[in-house]
Amino acid sequence: MNEILKYTLMIVILLFTLTTIAAWLIWLERRMLALWQDRYGPNRAGPFGLFIVAADTIKLFFKEDWIPPFAEKAVFVFAPAIVAAAVLLSFVVVPFAPDILVADLDVGLLFFLAMSSLGVYSIVLGGWASNNKYSLLGALRGASQMISYEVFMGLSLMGVVMLSGSFRLTDIVMAQKDYWFVVTQPVAFVLFLTAGIAETHRLPFDIPEAESELVAGFHSEYSGMKFGMFFIGEYLGIILISAMVVTIFFGGWLGPFLPPIVWFTLKTFVFIIFFILLRASLPRPRYDQLMEYGWKIILPIALLNLLVTGGFTLLKA
Amino acid sequence: MISLLRSIGLIFLHMFRKRETIQYPEEKVVLHPRWRGRIVLTRDPDGGERCVGCYLCAAACPVDCISLQATEDENGRRYPAFFRINFSRCIFCGYCEEACPTYAIQLTPDFEMGEYNRQNLVYEKEDLLIDSQGKYPGYNYYKVAGLAAGVKGKGEGANEEPPVDIRSLIP
Numbered sequence: 001m002n003e004i005l006k007y008t009l010m011i012v013i014l015l016f017t018l019t020t021i022a023a024w025l026i027w028l029e030r031r032m033l034a035l036w037q038d039r040y041g042p043n044r045a046g047p048f049g050l051f052i053v054a055a056d057t058i059k060l061f062f063k064e065d066w067i068p069p070f071a072e073k074a075v076f077v078f079a080p081a082i083v084a085a086a087v088l089l090s091f092v093v094v095p096f097a098p099d100i101l102v103a104d105l106d107v108g109l110l111f112f113l114a115m116s117s118l119g120v121y122s123i124v125l126g127g128w129a130s131n132n133k134y135s136l137l138g139a140l141r142g143a144s145q146m147i148s149y150e151v152f153m154g155l156s157l158m159g160v161v162m163l164s165g166s167f168r169l170t171d172i173v174m175a176q177k178d179y180w181f182v183v184t185q186p187v188a189f190v191l192f193l194t195a196g197i198a199e200t201h202r203l204p205f206d207i208p209e210a211e212s213e214l215v216a217g218f219h220s221e222y223s224g225m226k227f228g229m230f231f232i233g234e235y236l237g238i239i240l241i242s243a244m245v246v247t248i249f250f251g252g253w254l255g256p257f258l259p260p261i262v263w264f265t266l267k268t269f270v271f272i273i274f275f276i277l278l279r280a281s282l283p284r285p286r287y288d289q290l291m292e293y294g295w296k297i298i299l300p301i302a303l304l305n306l307l308v309t310g311g312f313t314l315l316k317a
Numbered sequence: 318m319i320s321l322l323r324s325i326g327l328i329f330l331h332m333f334r335k336r337e338t339i340q341y342p343e344e345k346v347v348l349h350p351r352w353r354g355r356i357v358l359t360r361d362p363d364g365g366e367r368c369v370g371c372y373l374c375a376a377a378c379p380v381d382c383i384s385l386q387a388t389e390d391e392n393g394r395r396y397p398a399f400f401r402i403n404f405s406r407c408i409f410c411g412y413c414e415e416a417c418p419t420y421a422i423q424l425t426p427d428f429e430m431g432e433y434n435r436q437n438l439v440y441e442k443e444d445l446l447i448d449s450q451g452k453y454p455g456y457n458y459y460k461v462a463g464l465a466a467g468v469k470g471k472g473e474g475a476n477e478e479p480p481v482d483i484r485s486l487i488p
Binding site for chain 1: 321324325327328329331332334335336337338340
């Protein structure tokens with residue numbers, strides 16, 4: 001009984017914290033983008049413009065929640081929920097600190113890979129149900145991007161699994177006691193980060209959205225809080241990928257002096273800010289270029305990295 | 318690949334640059350003297366209206382936002398009976414100022430003309446007239462005009478000669 005209560009409480013606290021942070025990331029992103037573009041960004045509502053998030057949320061609630069008459073109603077309503085749900089489910093296995101995690105699955109890494117790729121259903125279904133050519137094009141792009149980038153996202157992590165000998169995320173963190181995996185697996189780190197950006201559909205890999213070509217891609221027809229769900233899902237995705245990069249390559253909660261959760265949060269925020277920096281600096285590649293990078297360049301590198309890691313592991317054994 | 322890293326680095330260095338934004342209501346913009354903003358009607362050094370109601374500004378206006386009606390006082394001095402500028406149409410091009418032969422209509426460096434009611438953007442003569450000579454201090458049209466309109470008698474101007482009786486043969 002006590003166990004159940006503890007985990008329920010943990011889940012509630014995690015849900016609340018994550019969604020709150022995801023909402024405030026909108027503010028963080030706008031301020032950071034402004035900083036890098038020599039502007040101020042939102043700085044009027046409240047201290048440092050922090051209340052802009054509340055204002056935006058209230059605005060979203062009061063907007064007309066319109067379902068186009070030509071849309072597939074049930075799917076159209078259901079689609080935005082999937083992305084947020086799938087990403088939130090992945091957080092189940094993220095070890096924030098030795099004692100702050102919901103489930104220490106022994107296939108945690110696989111669970112994360114499975115859940116994070118489920119998020120694409122939201123894009124495909126949302127784009128298809130909108131019954132709009134731009135939405136459908138965005139959905140198609142999202143699906144193909146997910147398929148090609150999911151391949152080496154998994155492959156790049158296998159080196160880490162080889163070195164730590166476990167799919168369990170706590171084991172992976174504990175295996176980095178002496179040195180972080182970014183030291184031994186730098187190629188895998190770069191590949192995973194690239195795939196992670198593609199996974200969250202962030203700039204420069206936001207081709208399913210691509211507002212300069214496809215209006216707003218898969219969510220062209222969405223408004224009000226349904227659009228808000230897509231938005232929150234995207235920001236939750238950023239948090240998730242940053243948290244996973246930290247867990248797998250940067251020693252998770254490990255660090256001197258400060259308590260584990262503080263280390264984890266600090267490292268995660270460094271990567272969240274790096275995501276925003278990427279958005280501020282890089283242009284979007286063309287659709288065919290994106291596919292070309294994925295299959296012709298990154299996939300061979302991922303396989304090569306796996307081969308070399310395997311060879312070294314065999315030599316050591 | 319190198320170029321991507323370079324652009325990421327360059328954008329990161331922008332963190333230490335000065336921000337370009339002017340925090341408007343607290344921090345004001347520097348407006349130059351010739352900035353074309355709110356239109357005013359100026360007065361001559363003696364406090365009289367400079368406008369002579371010639372309609373040239375209304376004719377020059379590309380959006381037809383100026384309307385006026387000329388009239389005369391008992392001395393024969395022309396002035397506008399009403400002078401109306403619809404600022405919701407005005408494009409602040411400054412053609413009225415260029416067309417004005419008496420330097421009456423002038424554009425000033427002021428853009429803070431926001432109104433809650435659209436009708437309030439229509440300025441009447443009493444809103445437009447200011448107690449200033451604007452950009453041309455010391456200029457009084459009726460002092461240099463050949464016409465007697467209560468300011469000076471005929472031929473009494475600085476660069477004028479007294480009127481000549483053309484029927485007389487005496488030099």
